[in-house]
Amino acid sequence: MRTCNILSIAGSDPSGGAGIQADLKTFSALGGYGMAVVTALTAQSTAGVAGVQEVPAEFVGSQLETLLNDARVDAVKIGMLANTGVIRAVVKALDAYELPCVVLDPVMVAKSGDRLLSPDAIDAVRTELVPRADLITPNLPEAAELLGENERHDLSSMREQAERLVELGATRVLLKGGHLSGQSSTDLLVTPDGLTETFSAERIATRNTHGTGCTLSSAIATLRPQRRNFSEAVREAKDYLTEALRHADELDAGRGKGPVHHFHRLWAAGERA
Numbered sequence: 001m002r003t004c005n006i007l008s009i010a011g012s013d014p015s016g017g018a019g020i021q022a023d024l025k026t027f028s029a030l031g032g033y034g035m036a037v038v039t040a041l042t043a044q045s046t047a048g049v050a051g052v053q054e055v056p057a058e059f060v061g062s063q064l065e066t067l068l069n070d071a072r073v074d075a076v077k078i079g080m081l082a083n084t085g086v087i088r089a090v091v092k093a094l095d096a097y098e099l100p101c102v103v104l105d106p107v108m109v110a111k112s113g114d115r116l117l118s119p120d121a122i123d124a125v126r127t128e129l130v131p132r133a134d135l136i137t138p139n140l141p142e143a144a145e146l147l148g149e150n151e152r153h154d155l156s157s158m159r160e161q162a163e164r165l166v167e168l169g170a171t172r173v174l175l176k177g178g179h180l181s182g183q184s185s186t187d188l189l190v191t192p193d194g195l196t197e198t199f200s201a202e203r204i205a206t207r208n209t210h211g212t213g214c215t216l217s218s219a220i221a222t223l224r225p226q227r228r229n230f231s232e233a234v235r236e237a238k239d240y241l242t243e244a245l246r247h248a249d250e251l252d253a254g255r256g257k258g259p260v261h262h263f264h265r266l267w268a269a270g271e272r273a
């Protein structure tokens, strides 16, 4: 099978834990060829975000146009978009190039609490991006924000919120339960035909969870073209992420919430610990 080209449209995280750096590591680890269009530079470490320099929307558009006039893309992962102008540039490219397999991680706030999306851009995410994605992967606060509702922390309310996100126009929703408590970390996949699938994994006891959402959405984007359906891709992506979390404490990338470990040499060799 030919290697799939996976495009990340996201912000840069110099600490390597989240954003395009995490996305590119994930693409490679899972057998994809990674490409990246940068939407924003962050000054960031495991301790948090010290500053954000947004890339002008026209230049995001220019990066996309230059790349997409040349390269075939098999799947797209969208992460930090910063503002409405950048969202519109991305929407224009999604439509013009009819990009396949769009996985949208609607990044709003970093684990450190710093904002990565301007509050006035949430409406554009909801109305312009969500309906264009094949899968959206909100965490609990992002789902609540998109719906204009309170955050819910139990599985049955999560299911209801995921269903309302489908009513909002999302083709599929993977509502992530990383912010729940308990022994397992459970995500729900809801599709337009009303089917709900539960993906549960052991909750790893670590403070090093920086970039879990970026890693999961990138793994799904990489695996979907290589698998029969989203369900298979999500299952394997979650396994990959759980292994990356299991090995996170082996890294020494800073003193705050550290990154997950893209353990790709062993993973690629099929030698999971």
Ligand SMILES: Nc1ncnc2c1ncn2[C@@H]1O[C@H](COP(=O)(O)OP(=O)(O)OP(=O)(O)O)[C@@H](O)[C@H]1O
Pocket (backbone or CB within 6 Å): 018, 110, 111, 138, 139, 140, 176, 177, 178, 179, 185, 186, 187, 201, 202, 203, 204, 205, 206, 209, 210, 211, 212, 213, 214, 215, 216, 238, 241, 242, 245
């Ligand atoms: N401690 C943990 N152990 C196992 N899985 C976890 C843990 N924390 C999060 N996850 C899983 O990581 C994925 C991302 O979930 P989470 O809800 O943390 O997303 P997120 O908040 O968007 O992540 P990010 O902070 O990177 O944006 C989900 O599959 C979730 O179940």
Ligand SMILES: Cc1ncc(COP(=O)(O)O)c(N)n1
Pocket (backbone or CB within 6 Å): 010, 011, 012, 013, 018, 019, 020, 042, 079, 080, 107, 109, 110, 111, 112, 116, 209, 210, 211, 212, 213, 214
């Ligand atoms: C550039 C960029 N994109 C996404 C995240 C979210 O990741 P996290 O919530 O783990 O901080 C981040 N911190 N930085």
